[in-house]
Amino acid sequence: MILVTGGAGFIGANFVIDWLNAVDETVVNVDKLTYAGNLGTLRSLRGDPSHIFVREDICDRDAMDLLFEKYQPRAVVHFAAESHVDRSIRGPADFVRTNVVGTFMLLEAVRHYWQDLPASERSAFRFLHVSTDEVFGSLSPFAPPFTETNPYAPNSPYSASKASSDHLVRAWHxxxxxxxxxxxxxxxxxxxxxxxKLIPLMLTSALAGRPLPIYGDGKNVRDWVYVGDHCSAIRAVLAKGKLGESYNIGGFNEVANIDVVRALCRLLDALRPKTSGSYFEQIASVPDRPGHDRRYAIDAHKLKHELGWKPEETFETGLEKTVHWYLDHPDWVSDVSSGEYLSLVDADERISA
Known part of the structure; x- marks a missing residue:
């Protein structure tokens, strides 16, 4: 079996669901269930013996030691992190605790477990740390995309905490x-x-008739990758990646924030038209946030050439799938927006240890 941290969050939950659909191997899913952890996302796995959910904090070293002793995983995929830049600006302490201290505690638990494994199991074991392109800082408009050898230059408390965790992982190797x-x-x-996050925030705001707030001039550029492609890339790195190496995962899709929102408005105008007017009329400019990085872009050719991975979705196809999913799942959106999903935390039948 494998152990996944943060497997009730957005990317982690998608990875767990995709893994159990693609691979015949049990997942031990460890999540603290902060505000962004949602057991409702994992509802389809209820009763599946291949999914073992454990509510624990990666900062709790004793709990992590007990988990490794009990489940004996062959690999760890570490998603657990605080990840929202705006929240990190307002309250950086949680980001340092989870992303830096939590990764340290997990690494130590993994190290002591791994060192006691039989030689064959020790050589087969893997610890995969999921990080972000934001550790590399900001790119000028015509600079080449980030490669794995770019120097670190984090510009927010979030990206600084992730850079710190990356350095810990490198040092432990x-x-x-x-x-x-x-x-x-x-x-x-x-x-x-x-x-x-930008896309679901704009979607839910548009459907609710609220303004669609765009920071500054809206020309901050990001490289977008569909979450299912990210999950397949992680499976490829876990299976075939070279130890001690890092791999960039990107969608080869650089899009300015304002163009993301305009694309959403076009799709909504076609799929869920308003009784009058257009969703474009809800777009509004707001003051830029502090330290807002201008451009990120990922060069994922190492992953493509060495491991044979490439994204299946373009930004256009992935965005259309995303919009359809949100339109087709209003109950999930309503539970998250109202906070109702938090009630699942206390439903003991949905949490197994």
Whole structure:
């Protein structure tokens, strides 16, 4: 079996669901269930013996030691992180605790478990750390995309905390020989994304008739990758990645924020037209946030050439799938928007240890 941290969050939950659909192997899913952890996303796995959910905090070293002793995983895929830039600006302490201290505690638990494995199991073990392209900082408009060798230059408390965790993972590989892999992914979008992020925020706001707030001139550029493509890339790195290496995961889709919102408005005008007017009329400019990086772009050719991975979705096809999913799942959106999903945390029958 494998152990996944943060598997009730957006990317982690998509990975768990995709894994159990694609691979005949049990997942131990460990999540603290903060505001962004949603058991409702995992409802389709209820009763599936291949999915074991454990509510624990990766900062709790004793709990992590007990999990490794009990389940004996062959690999760890580490998603658990605080990930919202705006929240990190307002309250950086949680980001340092989860992303830095939590990763340290998890690495130590993994190291002590791994060192006691039989030689054959020790050589086959993997620790895959899921990071972000934001650790590389901001690109000028015509600079080449980030490669795995770009120097780190984080500009927000979030990206600084993720950069710190990356350095810990690298050090544990070089100092202790821990068999690690690191991935740096560009902006994800797709089903089950918490509506504080750009695409689901704009979708839910548009449908509710609220303004669609765009920071500054809206020309901040991001490389977008559909979450299902991200999941398949992680499976490829876990299976075939070279130990100690990092791999960039991107969709080869650079799009300005304002163009993302315009594309959403066009789709909604076609799929869920208003009784009068257009969703474009709801677009509104708001003051830019502090330290807002101008452009991110990922060069994912290493992953493509060495491991044979490439994204299946273009931005246009992935965005249309995403819009359809949100339109088809109003109950999920309503539960998240109202906070009702938090009631699942106390439903003991949905949490197994």
């Amino acid at each position: 070089h100092t202790y020989g821990l068999p690690t892999l690191t991935t740096h992914c560009s902006n994800n979008y797709g089903p089950y994304q918490f509506p504080e």
